[in-house]
Amino acid sequence: MTSEFDIESRSAAKHRAILAAAEKVFLKSGYDGTSMDEIAALAGVSKQTVYKHFADKERLFSEIILGTTNKIDAVVKQVADKLTDTQDLERDLGLLGREFITTLMNPNLLRLRRLVIATAERMPKVSTAWYEQGFERVLATLASCFQRLTEQRLLMVDDPLLAANHFAGLLLWIPVNQAMFTGGTQIASKVELDRYADAGVRTFLAAYGVKLKPGARRPK
Amino acid sequence: MTSEFDIESRSAAKHRAILAAAEKVFLKSGYDGTSMDEIAALAGVSKQTVYKHFADKERLFSEIILGTTNKIDAVVKQVADKLTDTQDLERDLGLLGREFITTLMNPNLLRLRRLVIATAERMPKVSTAWYEQGFERVLATLASCFQRLTEQRLLMVDDPLLAANHFAGLLLWIPVNQAMFTGGTQIASKVELDRYADAGVRTFLAAYGVKLKPGARRPK
Numbered sequence: 001m002t003s004e005f006d007i008e009s010r011s012a013a014k015h016r017a018i019l020a021a022a023e024k025v026f027l028k029s030g031y032d033g034t035s036m037d038e039i040a041a042l043a044g045v046s047k048q049t050v051y052k053h054f055a056d057k058e059r060l061f062s063e064i065i066l067g068t069t070n071k072i073d074a075v076v077k078q079v080a081d082k083l084t085d086t087q088d089l090e091r092d093l094g095l096l097g098r099e100f101i102t103t104l105m106n107p108n109l110l111r112l113r114r115l116v117i118a119t120a121e122r123m124p125k126v127s128t129a130w131y132e133q134g135f136e137r138v139l140a141t142l143a144s145c146f147q148r149l150t151e152q153r154l155l156m157v158d159d160p161l162l163a164a165n166h167f168a169g170l171l172l173w174i175p176v177n178q179a180m181f182t183g184g185t186q187i188a189s190k191v192e193l194d195r196y197a198d199a200g201v202r203t204f205l206a207a208y209g210v211k212l213k214p215g216a217r218r219p220k
Numbered sequence: 221m222t223s224e225f226d227i228e229s230r231s232a233a234k235h236r237a238i239l240a241a242a243e244k245v246f247l248k249s250g251y252d253g254t255s256m257d258e259i260a261a262l263a264g265v266s267k268q269t270v271y272k273h274f275a276d277k278e279r280l281f282s283e284i285i286l287g288t289t290n291k292i293d294a295v296v297k298q299v300a301d302k303l304t305d306t307q308d309l310e311r312d313l314g315l316l317g318r319e320f321i322t323t324l325m326n327p328n329l330l331r332l333r334r335l336v337i338a339t340a341e342r343m344p345k346v347s348t349a350w351y352e353q354g355f356e357r358v359l360a361t362l363a364s365c366f367q368r369l370t371e372q373r374l375l376m377v378d379d380p381l382l383a384a385n386h387f388a389g390l391l392l393w394i395p396v397n398q399a400m401f402t403g404g405t406q407i408a409s410k411v412e413l414d415r416y417a418d419a420g421v422r423t424f425l426a427a428y429g430v431k432l433k434p435g436a437r438r439p440k
Contacts, residue, residue: 030341032252111341118338120403121250121331131401159419166423169393174385181351183340199379203386207426 017043031119062126069134075103080145089154097197110179139164170200237263251339282346289354295323300365309374317417330399359384390420
C-alpha cells in the first residue's frame, strides 16, 4: 500500500529531477534551444509529468534562476555574519571580498546570468524577479553588514545601500563583464579573482574606512 | 557619364544605408529575429547588394557594434581631455562622471549591449572584439587621464588601469545591471544617473584623491 507520504516524496523527487535536468539543458542549449521533450527525457519522466509540475518553459526557467538567488544570498549572509565580531576588519573584509567574488563568478551562474539578460526583453517579469530577489537582495545583505560595522565605528558609511553598490561594483565590474562579453571564453582564474577582490576591498576601505589619527587606537 | 567618384560615393551611401537599416532591425527584432531580406527592404536595396557589402549577418552585426565603440571612445576622450588643465578637480571629474554615465546609458547602446551578451557564446569573436575595442579601450582612455592627473599631483593612483576599472564600476554597476536585467523596462532617469555619477565620483576621490593637510594648498 502506498502512503500519502510516499506519493508526496515521489512527487517532490520528480520535481527536483525535472529542475536538475532543465538546468542542464538550459545551460547547454540556451532558452530557445531548450525543449520540454529533452527535459522530460533527461529527467526520466513523461512530458505530461513535466507539464504537471511546470505550466510552461518560462515557469521552469523562472524557478531555476530564482533558486540560484537563494543560494547566493545564503552564502553572502554567511560570510557577512562572520564580520559581526571582527577583530581585524581589513583581513575579514578581504575574506568576504574573496568569497563574494568566487561565489558570483561561478561559471554556471554566469551562464544563467547571460541567459537572463538575453531573455530580459521578452520575459521582463522573470528577469526583473532575478534582479530584485537576487541582485538587490544580496546588496541589501551587504548593506546591513556595512550598517553594523558603521555602528561599531569600524566603517564610516552614510548610505549603506550605496556603499554596498560601490563594494559590488569595485569587485565585480571587470570579471563579470569580461565573462559576459567573451561568452565564457575568458574567465578570470582564481589568482586573478583574488587580485580583483583584494584591490576592490583596498579601494573600498580607502573610501569608507575609519581614518585613525597616527597613534590612535581603534575603539573597542 | 558616371565618374568613378560617383560610383564610389553611391556605393558608400548604400553601405551606410544598409548599416542604418540593419541597426534598426537588430534593435527591434534581436539577432535571430533579423533577416537580410528585411534589412534590404528597409535600406531600399536588393538582397544581392546587401551580400555584396557584407558577406553574412554576423559581419553586418559586427560592423554595427564595433561602430558604436568608436563613438563612445571619442566621447570619453573628449571629456577626459578637458580634465588636463583642470583648476577644480572635484567639479571637472564630476562633469566627466555625468557625461560618462549618460553616454554609456544610451538606451540603444544598452540594447546592443544586451544583444552582444546574448550572442556571446555563439559568436565569441564578435563579442570579444566589442569587449576589447569598446570596453577595454574606454578604460585605457580613462587610465591615461588618471595617469596625467597623478603626474600633476591631483590624484594618487598607483595602477591607472585598475583605477579606471574602479571608476567605471563605481558609476555603472547599478544602472547598467538594472537596465540589463529588467530588459529596459526600468532605466534610470537623468536625475538618478546624475546621482549615481556624483556618488561614484565622491567615493572615487575619497579613495584616490590627494589628501591635503588642513590649511595646505594644492600644488600649482
